[in-house]
Amino acid sequence: MARADADAPPSPPPLTDDRGRTLTLRGWNVEDKTHRGADALSAVTERHFRDMHHQGFNFARLLVFWDDLEPRPGHYSVRYLRKVERILDWAHRWRVQVVIDAHQDVFGPEFGHRGVPEWATRTDGLPFTPHPEDWFAEYFEPAVQAAFEHLYQDRDLQRAQTRMWQLLARRFAHHPAVFGYDLINEPMGRLREGEDLPAAARRIESEQLTPMYNRIADAIRTADRHNWLFVEPTPIVGEGLPTGLGRIHDPKVVYAPHFYNATMEAGGDYDPSARWIENYENAVTGYPSTQHIPVVVGEWGPRDSSLPNMARFYGDALTSLDRYSSGWAGYVWCYGGGYCAVGEDGRFRANKEQTARPYAPAVAGTVRERGYDPLARTFRLVYDSPGRSDVSELSTPPTGVGWRVSVRGPAVAWPRAVPAGERGTVRVWAQPGASGRVTVTVSARR
Numbered sequence: 001m002a003r004a005d006a007d008a009p010p011s012p013p014p015l016t017d018d019r020g021r022t023l024t025l026r027g028w029n030v031e032d033k034t035h036r037g038a039d040a041l042s043a044v045t046e047r048h049f050r051d052m053h054h055q056g057f058n059f060a061r062l063l064v065f066w067d068d069l070e071p072r073p074g075h076y077s078v079r080y081l082r083k084v085e086r087i088l089d090w091a092h093r094w095r096v097q098v099v100i101d102a103h104q105d106v107f108g109p110e111f112g113h114r115g116v117p118e119w120a121t122r123t124d125g126l127p128f129t130p131h132p133e134d135w136f137a138e139y140f141e142p143a144v145q146a147a148f149e150h151l152y153q154d155r156d157l158q159r160a161q162t163r164m165w166q167l168l169a170r171r172f173a174h175h176p177a178v179f180g181y182d183l184i185n186e187p188m189g190r191l192r193e194g195e196d197l198p199a200a201a202r203r204i205e206s207e208q209l210t211p212m213y214n215r216i217a218d219a220i221r222t223a224d225r226h227n228w229l230f231v232e233p234t235p236i237v238g239e240g241l242p243t244g245l246g247r248i249h250d251p252k253v254v255y256a257p258h259f260y261n262a263t264m265e266a267g268g269d270y271d272p273s274a275r276w277i278e279n280y281e282n283a284v285t286g287y288p289s290t291q292h293i294p295v296v297v298g299e300w301g302p303r304d305s306s307l308p309n310m311a312r313f314y315g316d317a318l319t320s321l322d323r324y325s326s327g328w329a330g331y332v333w334c335y336g337g338g339y340c341a342v343g344e345d346g347r348f349r350a351n352k353e354q355t356a357r358p359y360a361p362a363v364a365g366t367v368r369e370r371g372y373d374p375l376a377r378t379f380r381l382v383y384d385s386p387g388r389s390d391v392s393e394l395s396t397p398p399t400g401v402g403w404r405v406s407v408r409g410p411a412v413a414w415p416r417a418v419p420a421g422e423r424g425t426v427r428v429w430a431q432p433g434a435s436g437r438v439t440v441t442v443s444a445r446r
Contacts, residue, residue, distance in 0.1 A: 012288035012295045014367065015228075015254065015326035019390060022363040022383075025179075025296055025327025026355075026395075027052060027059030027096065028341055030087075031103070031334075033114055040068045041083045046090040048333055051346055053094035054423050055356045056397040060096050061182065061298055061329040062087060063103040066164055067117040073160065081171055092177035099230055099329075100168060101182035101298070106138045107147045113138075115185075120157055122150040136235075136265070145190035152189065152208040161212075162219035173224035180228030182256060182298060183216050186235045201236035202244030209233070210246040217250045230256040232298065233287075238262070240279035243287045255288040259300035259317070259328075267304055270313035277320050285324045297321060297328040303339055306350035314354040315374060322371055330355055356397035358442045364390035364430060365438065377444035385410060387435030394442060396424035402445045410434035417445070 014022040032043035044062075052060065068080050084100070091098045104115025111128055113135075126142035138144060151157050165181070172178050189204035191197065213231045220229065229250055233243035238260045245255075261276050288295045300317065302310060321328055330352075334340040341352050348356070357372045358379035369382035381394065387410070396403045402420040407413045410431040418424030428440055 010289040012255070012285060012324055012326075013292055015294040015296065017362065019364070021390065021392070022360075022365075022367050023326060024359050024361055025059035025097065025329075026359055026361075027057040027061070027327075028330045028333035029061045029063065029101075029299060031063040031332055033063070033105075036068060036114075037071075038079070040065075040080055041087065043334075044087055046093070049090045049094040049096050051342070052096055052333055054398065056358075056395045056423050057356070058096060058361050058395065059099075059179075059327060059329060060091060060333070061099045061101050062091075063101050063185075064168075065103055065114045066120075066161075067109050067114060069167075070117055070160075070164055073119050076164075076167055085172070085175070088172065088175050088177040092175070096177065097179040098177045099180045099182050099228075099296075099298075100172065100178065101185055101230075102165070102168075103185040104187075105185070106135060107144050110147070111138060111141075111144055116147070116151065120151070120160055121147045122154070122157075123147055124150075134266075139188045140191070145188075148187070148189045152212055158212075158215060162215055165216050166219045166223055169220045169223035169227075173227065178227055180230050180252075180254065181220060182230040182232065183213055184232065185298075186258065187212075187232065188234055197236060198239075198241050201234040201241065205233055205244035206246055210248070213245075213248050214250075217248060217253075221250070226252075228252045228254050230254045230296065230298065232256050232258070235260065237284060238280065240276065240283045242283045245287055247291060248293075253291075253293045254326075255291070255293050255295045256298040257284050257295070259297045259321075261302075264302045264313075269307040270302070270309040270316075272309065272312060272316065277316050281320050281324060294326045295324055296326050299331040300328060301330045301332075301339060301341075301352075305352055310351045311354075314351050318354060318357075319371075358394060358396045358403070360392065360394050360440075362391075362393045364388075364392045364428075368437070379442040381438075381440045383438055385430045385435055385438050387430060387433050389432045390430055392428040392430075392440075394424075394426040394428065394440065396426065396442060398423050399444060403442050404445050406441045406443075407438065409438035410436045411438045411440075413440060420445075 032041045035042050105113040108115035110118045110121040123143035124146045128141045128143035131137040191200040237257045332339050335344050360381050365383040365385040367383045372379045403418040405413050405416045411428050413428045
């Protein structure tokens with residue numbers, strides 16, 4: 001269980017809402033990387049949000065692509081914006097909060113992927129060789145590295161990127177489903193001669209990503225001063241390396257690293273003895289602790305969740321994430337094989353059912369302890385209530401036996417039981433004027 005310990009090293013602060021409640025986001029990425037133009041986003045349906053809601057999730061990271069939004073310089077697709085808005089309407093209907101993610105893989109369509117438009121891709125005539133068996137290796141192709149360098153340095157591309165974000169912020173700032181904006185997915189850059197990958201990642205983060213994020217933040221704030229800004233390091237952080245990101249000068253910034261292991265991404269099994277999760281946690285918490293910003297992990301999850309050690313992986317990963325993060329979005333909510341959370345029948349694929357567990361989306365007080373014991377099938381939340389009239393919320397996924405709820409301290413909960421087969425929302429009201437420690441226990445019924 002995650003505990004607040006006065007003797008522990010500094011940890012990232014919690015994510016909070018406008019009422020000061022401590023928030024937890026739990027959910028999945030939602031995407032359509034296949035369809036473009038008139039068919040863009042057609043693979044995303046209301047079913048995605050309905051099914052996530054019914055399993056207790058409250059969060060989605062929605063992938064949008066600049067090449068769909070602005071197919072020609074200065075010409076934005078009204079059709080695409082309407083499709084994004086329709087998806088946000090579905091999310092709101094099913095009480096799912098959304099981060100809009102400006103997604104790129106290997107820069108964009110110039111290299112056979114999605115992201116930055118071809119008109120904004122400058123390669124300096126350098127070569128590009130596809131790697132169909134290892135697409136991540138394409139980031140190290142000279143043409144791709146040049147394209148990133150130009151995006152970071154060329155003034156006209158900087159202006160185009162900030163205009164794109166201003167447009168999105170103006171359009172969706174007041175949509176009730178929007179929680180924030182993820183400014184760019186998994187940014188990379190150019191390795192210089194004699195520079196190893198860790199040194200290159202720190203330089204790119206410090207000298208190129210940090211000023212880019214500050215530029216985009218300033219642009220978004222001309223239209224939206226309320227929603228959160230999610231910033232990512234390079235994906236090299238997955239190897240347990242601290243980021244070189246600097247200060248983002250905005251009061252509502254979330255650090256949003258991804259949580260992937262190279263061996264597992266290549267199809268290998270989880271090796272607990274390698275201590276990858278422990279090394280990742282130690283490395284990833286330094287920057288947000290120093291900058292005093294919360295952490296929400298934007299992507300995580302193995303390609304093959306059926307391997308022998310994957311049950312152990314999900315248990316270890318979820319325990320680690322509970323210690324330092326304010327939430328996460330698994331990759332990816334879709335109906336099929338590979339990374340998909342569920343199969344075509346809507347049932348969780350192997351071991352992914354562990355992600356659907358009780359948690360506290362909002363806590364009106366200072367959290368002292370929270371966590372889920374999968375063996376006892378019990379979630380325990382301990383917090384100090386300030387005694388003002390406010391409500392905390394707990395979420396339970398559907399099970400074959402249901403859940404029972406108990407409360408100690410100056411608060412009352414309703415309902416006190418969640419029937420079998422139903423998703424539950426439990427609300428805990430503080431007793432006005434009665435501050436003190438509250439303990440809420442949610443246990444599987446026997």
